[in-house]
Structure formats: structure tokens, C-alpha cells
Amino acid sequence: MKTILNIKDLYLYYRVRAGLVKAVDGVSLDLYNDESLAVLGESGSGKSSFARAILRLLPKNVYRFEGSIYIDGEDVMKLSDDEFNDRIRWSKISMVPQASMNALNPVIKIGEQLAEPLVIHRNMNKSDALERAREMLKFVGIPQEFVDRYPFELSGGMRQRVVIAMALITQPSIVILDEPTSALDVLTQANIMNLLKKIKIDRKVSYVFITHDIALSSEISDRIAVMYAGQIVEYNYADKFYKEPQHPYSQLLLSSVPTLREDKKIKFIPGEPPSLLSPPPGCRFHPRCPYAMDICRREEPPILYMDGHSYVRCWLYAKR
Amino acid sequence: MQKGEYTKPCNPKDILCIRELCVWHPIRKFLTISGYVRALDDVNLDLERGRILAVVGESGSGKTTLGKTILKIYNPTKGKIVYENRDITFLKGKEIKWYRREVGYVQQDPYGALPPFMNIRQILEEPLIIHGVKKSERIHRIREALEEVKLIPVEDFINKYPHMLSGGQQQRVVIARALILRPKLIVADEPVSMLDASVRIEILTLFRELQKKYNLSIIYITHDLSTAKYFSDRIAVMYAGHIVEMAQTDAMLSKPLHPYTQSLIKAIPDPDPRNRTLFREVPPGEPPSLLSPPPGCRFHPRCPYAMDICRREEPPTIEINGTHSVKCWLYG
Numbered sequence: 214m215k216t217i218l219n220i221k222d223l224y225l226y227y228r229v230r231a232g233l234v235k236a237v238d239g240v241s242l243d244l245y246n247d248e249s250l251a252v253l254g255e256s257g258s259g260k261s262s263f264a265r266a267i268l269r270l271l272p273k274n275v276y277r278f279e280g281s282i283y284i285d286g287e288d289v290m291k292l293s294d295d296e297f298n299d300r301i302r303w304s305k306i307s308m309v310p311q312a313s314m315n316a317l318n319p320v321i322k323i324g325e326q327l328a329e330p331l332v333i334h335r336n337m338n339k340s341d342a343l344e345r346a347r348e349m350l351k352f353v354g355i356p357q358e359f360v361d362r363y364p365f366e367l368s369g370g371m372r373q374r375v376v377i378a379m380a381l382i383t384q385p386s387i388v389i390l391d392e393p394t395s396a397l398d399v400l401t402q403a404n405i406m407n408l409l410k411k412i413k414i415d416r417k418v419s420y421v422f423i424t425h426d427i428a429l430s431s432e433i434s435d436r437i438a439v440m441y442a443g444q445i446v447e448y449n450y451a452d453k454f455y456k457e458p459q460h461p462y463s464q465l466l467l468s469s470v471p472t473l474r475e476d477k478k479i480k481f482i483p484g485e486p487p488s489l490l491s492p493p494p495g496c497r498f499h500p501r502c503p504y505a506m507d508i509c510r511r512e513e514p515p516i517l518y519m520d521g522h523s524y525v526r527c528w529l530y531a532k533r
Numbered sequence: 534m535q536k537g538e539y540t541k542p543c544n545p546k547d548i549l550c551i552r553e554l555c556v557w558h559p560i561r562k563f564l565t566i567s568g569y570v571r572a573l574d575d576v577n578l579d580l581e582r583g584r585i586l587a588v589v590g591e592s593g594s595g596k597t598t599l600g601k602t603i604l605k606i607y608n609p610t611k612g613k614i615v616y617e618n619r620d621i622t623f624l625k626g627k628e629i630k631w632y633r634r635e636v637g638y639v640q641q642d643p644y645g646a647l648p649p650f651m652n653i654r655q656i657l658e659e660p661l662i663i664h665g666v667k668k669s670e671r672i673h674r675i676r677e678a679l680e681e682v683k684l685i686p687v688e689d690f691i692n693k694y695p696h697m698l699s700g701g702q703q704q705r706v707v708i709a710r711a712l713i714l715r716p717k718l719i720v721a722d723e724p725v726s727m728l729d730a731s732v733r734i735e736i737l738t739l740f741r742e743l744q745k746k747y748n749l750s751i752i753y754i755t756h757d758l759s760t761a762k763y764f765s766d767r768i769a770v771m772y773a774g775h776i777v778e779m780a781q782t783d784a785m786l787s788k789p790l791h792p793y794t795q796s797l798i799k800a801i802p803d804p805d806p807r808n809r810t811l812f813r814e815v816p817p818g819e820p821p822s823l824l825s826p827p828p829g830c831r832f833h834p835r836c837p838y839a840m841d842i843c844r845r846e847e848p849p850t851i852e853i854n855g856t857h858s859v860k861c862w863l864y865g
Contacts, residue, residue: 249809255729256700368819369819370819398591398592398820399591399758399797399800399801400797400800401819402800403799403800403815404817407812407813407815410809410812411812425729425730427730427804428759428802428803428804429802430804431802431804431805431806431809432802432808432809433809434809435809451806451809454806455804455805455806456806465731467804469730469734470804471734471759471760471763472759472804473758473759473762473798473801473803474803475803479734480734481731481732481734481735482731482735483735485699485702485732
């Protein structure tokens with residue numbers, strides 16, 4: 214299978230007064246054509262930083278940003294910021310940001326906001342772009358006459374649909390969804406998930422779905438990457454992951470999810486996730502891990518491939 | 534309107550009994566009132582002593598208004614609230630102070646609920662000072678409260694400020710503060726929705742332990758049916774200011790009767806890789822505006838089973854058996 218996004222040894226550190234925040238610390242991942250990848254992590258695990266690193270939407274206090282990112286076979290780390298903006302961002306990869314229902318400009322009509330990426334990135338004239346905006350609104354299930362409305366006239370779910378339409382309007386092949394439904398109600402969330410699944414089939418896009426919600430991640434993932442303290446600790450097929458998670462953190466995370474349909478004893482993970490300022494030595498999960506061994510406290514576990522594609526970062530699986 | 538039909542008398546053994554409660558917030562334009570936001574409409578509810586009732590609803594369903602009205606932060610427009618056989622609907626002055634001691638409040642956002650300029654000792658001491666606990670006893674009570682919520686060793690936490698704690702630890706402080714006056718009833722408004730998945734269950738387990746230890750009665754307000762399943766004895770489902778269904782937790786989840794409850798349960802995923810090829814049956818649209826709710830049943834514009842009568846008349850609350858009631862014409 215062809216990979217569309219290929220990330221190797223990606224690092225993103227921020228400098229703050231207290232030291233260095235190692236938000237993304239050596240992440241390697243592949244995203245395949247027409248597949249979706251869920252990046253699962255708790256708050257402070259670095260998952261949003263990871264998304265922003267791919268799109269190069271970085272704050273000013275970046276201390277270290279390196280590694281390799283190939284989008285559609287092209288090494289985008291070599292591109293200047295202007296080139297990246299011209300050729301990659303929006304054109305090949307776009308994003309639905311967190312709390313994006315509040316990301317719309319309140320004083321610009323929906324249609325004009327939707328058409329803007331086309332005018333800027335596709336050099337389209339305004340009337341054509343507005344026509345495309347109408348089609349796009351219809352596609353995400355909003356009546357076409359809404360092009361002339363302002364964001365406050367729309368409900369939260371509809372605004373979310375507009376932002377999704379905007380991310381799709383330039384026909385990128387990759388869309389990063391950063392907690393796209395976290396502020397929405399249960400029924401609205403289910404409706405948006407249905408829409409995202411439909412888009413994936415109709416438009417052949419690949420998603421990177423960033424979420425903290427384990428149950429929701431299963432809605433839209435072919436593969437799962439579990440992030441803990443800036444690192445991917447497990448990267449696995451969804452079919453395998455939900456049945457037999459490998460890393461102890463994944464196992465505990467799954468057993469901490471209350472389920473509606475099946476009766477199981479739920480457990481919690483004792484302790485708190487570590488600070489990204491001073492992660493523990495060795496394996497970052499060892500202070501909370503029930504299987505922690507001596508080596509876990511001393512040495513960082515390497516990436517251990519289980520087959521060609523999935524891996525786990527845990528000493529339990531090392532052949533010694 | 535069917536109001537006044539469900540006037541079951543209060544059971545004197547119950548800790549809390551609410552009858553025909555309405556909270557309408559006036560919308561003012563200049564000097565006149567142009568309309569009302571009908572946040573709560575004709576709500577009836579009973580809470581047995583030592584039980585946990587989950588109030589489940591989407592945002593704007595009125596669940597937080599219900600909690601705040603029970604806490605006497607909002608005043609009801611109509612109806613009555615009976616706590617321990619005492620009508621507290623219109624309490625004033627000293628009696629309010631008595632009531633505040635009896636009822637604790639756990640807020641949604643722990644960081645917003647804790648004053649950033651006070652340390653943990655001061656935060657926990659304040660309610661004790663207000664309610665006249667002797668100085669010599671206070672520090673003892675504070676230490677005990679911190680031990681109960683497992684912020685141990687106490688010395689590590691007592692002089693810290695809220696921003697120095699993690700979200701889970703902050704929520705423990707909020708729980709300790711709610712319990713420090715030994716209340717009998719707790720209103721917990723989304724106590725874990727701001728926390729991470731792995732911490733959520735830990736806090737709920739702790740809460741449950743304390744509930745058993747002190748035989749607390751809890752109103753657990755949440756939008757999350759799956760935590761309600763693990764935490765509550767009974768569930769009340771709210772939609773657009775009404776309680777549309779109330780039942781024991783097991784019965785509610787295994788045999789939901791109201792079409793809204795049914796679609797709510799259908800909409801919630803469990804972790805399962807098969808979900809990715811599944812399209813969920815979800816009613817389209819959004820909850821109605823509470824300023825001008827639709828006539829008849831408030832769910833009818835989204836209901837797959839809507840009949841003629843649903844569009845005209847508000848459904849009554851129908852008792853299916855002693856513990857299960859539903860506000861829907863399908864059962865009328």
C-alpha cells in the first residue's frame with residue numbers, strides 16, 4: 214500500500230521559562246492512501262503539537278523542529294515557509310482545528326469564508342469560488358442559501374460542518390482533524406462522524422484524527438497511534454488494537470473506558486501523566502506501569518516492530 | 534397542557550422531592566420583558582436517601598439549571614423543592630445558610646472553581662469559617678478532608694496553590710471542599726468531563742467510596758451515559774427543559790422507552806473497530822430553542838415516530854411501572 218504521509222524521527226521542542234517542553238519527541242508514523250489514522254492521547258501528551266508540526270503551524274518559542282516529513286513523496290522539511298504555504302498547506306493537507314466551530318470569523322459571511330482558500334490557493338475568481346462554496350455546503354448537508362449568512366446564525370453543529378467544508382474545498386488528500394467534535398453534543402457528534410465517514414468514501418481523503426476519546430477513535434480509524442508524553446508508544450491496526458492492545462499503557466487505557474453495551478470491570482491508571490518539561494528517565498510510562506522492570510527505569514525502550522507496519526515501544530517485547 | 538397531572542405526593546423518606554418545577558429566565562429589552570427562556574419546565578423528581586441519580590442531557594437541556602436551582606443559586610418561577618420534608622423553595626436569610634451546609638456542590642471546571650490566589654488550606658478553611666467551626670478544630674477537619682480524597686501526604690498539598698496541581702488533584706480539592714461541612718446531599722455538575730479518560734474513573738471511584746462511607750445522596754449531572762452507567766442508581770434523561778424519561782440505570786440502558794433516549798444510546802460508540810464502517814441512525818437537527826420551544830412534544834421535529842398528537846399536545850408523564858416513567862405519547 215502507498216503511504217501518503219511519512220514521518221520519521223520528528224522532534225518539536227518549545228522553550229519556556231522553566232526549560233524545554235519536549236512536546237513531540239522522536240515520532241515516526243506512516244499514513245496510507247485512503248486510510249485514517251487516529252492519534253490517541255491524553256491532554257498534555259503532545260498530540261496537538263504533533264498535528265501542528267505536520268502543518269508547520271508553529272508558535273514563536275520553538276526551540277527544536279526537525280525530522281523528516283514526506284507528503285505525497287515530497288520532502289516538505291526542505292521547503293521554505295512560503296513554498297510550504299503555496300504548495301502544501303490547503304492544497305495537499307488541511308486541518309479542522311480544535312473548537313473549530315468558534316474558528317469562523319464572525320463578521321464575514323459563511324460563503325466568503327469558504328471561498329477564501331480557493332481564491333488564495335487556487336487563484337480562482339470570486340464568483341466561481343462562491344459557486345464551489347455552495348456545492349460544498351450542500352455536500353456537508355447545509356442548505357445552499359446559507360452562503361449569505363453569518364456564523365452566529367448557525368448552530369454549533371452547522372458551524373462545524375462549515376469548517377469541515379472549508380478544509381475540503383481545495384480537495385486536499387490529507388485532512389487533520391484535531392478533536393473535531395469535542396465541544397459538540399452526543400447526537401451532533403454522531404451526525405458529524407457520519408459525515409466524516411461519508412466524505413472519506415466519496416472524496417478519498419486520508420484523515421489524521423487527533424482525539425483523547427478512545428471510544429470515538431474507533432469510529433474513524435484504520436490504524437491507531439497511541440501517544441504518551443511526546444512519544445508514540447504503540448502504532449497498530451485498529452482491528453488488532455481494540456482487541457489486543459500491546460503496550461501496557463494502551464491496555465490500561467482501554468480498560469479504563471466505560472462501555473455502554475458490554476459489562477466489564479473498569480480499572481483506572483494510577484498516577485498522572487508526566488510533565489513534558491522533565492519526563493522520567495527510561496520508559497516514560499514506567500512510574501505508572503504494572504509490569505515495570507529494572508531496565509524500564511534506566512533505558513528508553515526502542516521502537517520494536519511487530520510486523521512490517523505496526524510497532525510498540527516497550528521493553529516487554531524486546532527479544533533478549 | 535397536561536400540567537398538574539403528575540402530582541404524586543412526596544415520600545417523607547426521600548431526601549429530595551421536586552414537584553412541577555419551572556425556571557424561566559426573563560429576556561429583558563429596555564424596560565420590558567420580551568420573552569422567557571424556559572430552561573426548566575414542569576420537572577418532577579424524587580431522590581432516595583443514599584442514592585445516586587444521574588441527570589443526563591445535552592447542552593441546553595436544562596440539567597445545569599436543575600442543579601443550580603436545587604442549590605438555590607437560581608430561584609424557581611413555579612413549583613416546589615422539598616428537602617428532608619422541608620419546603621425550601623423560598624428559603625431566606627439564616628435558613629439559606631443552614632441549607633448551604635446541608636448541600637455540597639462539585640463544579641465542572643476544577644480550575645475555575647478554585648480561587649487561584651488562595652492555597653489549599655485557605656480554600657478548605659473558608660467554608661468552615663463561614664459556618665462557625667472553631668479554630669482549633671479547623672486544621673483537623675482540613676487534614677481529614679485531604680486524607681479522604683487521597684491527597685496524601687497532606688503536607689505536600691496543604692500549602693500549594695491550585696495551579697500547582699494537576700486537573701485530577703484539583704478536582705479532588707473541589708470534592709474535599711464540597712464534603713468538608715458533612716453535607717447530606719451533593720450536586721455534582723459534570724465533575725469529570727474536563728478530566729482525562731484515565732483519571733475520570735479514578736475520581737468517580739473515589740466519589741463512590743465517599744458516597745458509601747457517608748451515605749450521601751448525589752445528583753450527578755452529566756452528558757455522558759456511559760459514566761452514568763457505572764456511577765448511578767437511577768437515570769433521568771432531560772431534553773429541552775423536560776425530564777423525558779426516568780428509570781433505574783439498568784432498565785434505562787437495556788430498555789429505553791423514549792425515542793430520544795433510544796437515539797442517545799445508539800449515538801454513543803463503544804471502542805470497537807467495526808464502528809468505522811457503520812453509519813449511526815441519528816435524528817437530524819438540533820435541540821430546539823428554549824425561547825420558543827415547538828408546540829406539543831419538544832422532541833417531535835426530530836422524532837422518527839412523531840404522530841399527529843405529538844405536534845399538538847404536550848405528552849403527559851406516564852408511569853410504566855413503579856420505577857420507570859416516560860413523557861411520550863407512544864405510551865399514552
